[in-house]
Amino acid sequence: MPDRPRFFDDLAGVAGGAFSALSGLREELHAIVRSRVDETLAALDLVRREELDVVRDVAARARLELDAAEARLARLEERVTALEIGTPE
Template sequence: MADRPRFFDDLAGVAGGAFSALTGLREELHAMVRARIDEALSSLDLVRRDELDVARELATRARMAQEDADARLARIEERLADLEKAVTAPTPQA
C-alpha cells in the first residue's frame, strides 16, 4: 500500500511538469504571434490614432478658413459689381 501514494505523487509530478511546459509553450507562442502581428502592422504604414485626430482637426480648420475666404470673396465681388454699376451708370444732365 505504500507504493500507491508514491505512484500518485509521481503522477502528480509528471502532470505538474507537463502543465508547466504547456504554460511556457503558450507564452512563447503568444510572443511569436504578437511579433508577427506587429511586423505585419508596421509594413502596412498605418497611422496612429492621435496623428489621425490632429490631421482631422487641421482639415476642419482649413475647411472653415476656406468657407470664410469664399464668403469674403463673394462680398468683395458684390461690392465690385456695385462700384462698376455706379461708374458705368449714365449721369443725368441738368
C-alpha cells in the first residue's frame, strides 16, 4: 500500500495554518470592535446599568424617608395647632 503523497500532507498543513490564522484574526477583530464600542460609550458619557440601578434604589429609599418625614411633620403641626388652640389632643 503506497504512502499518502506528500502533497496531501502539505495541503493539510496549509489548511490548518489558515484556520489558525483566521481564528487569530477573528479574535483580533473582536478586540478591536470591543475597544471601539467602549470608546464610543465613554464619549457618550453613559452610565452602566448597575450604576443606574443603585441610583434608582437610593432615590426610592429617599422618597420613602421623605414621605415618612412629611407624615411626621403633619402630625407635629396638628399637635402645635391643638396646643395653640388649647384643646387636648
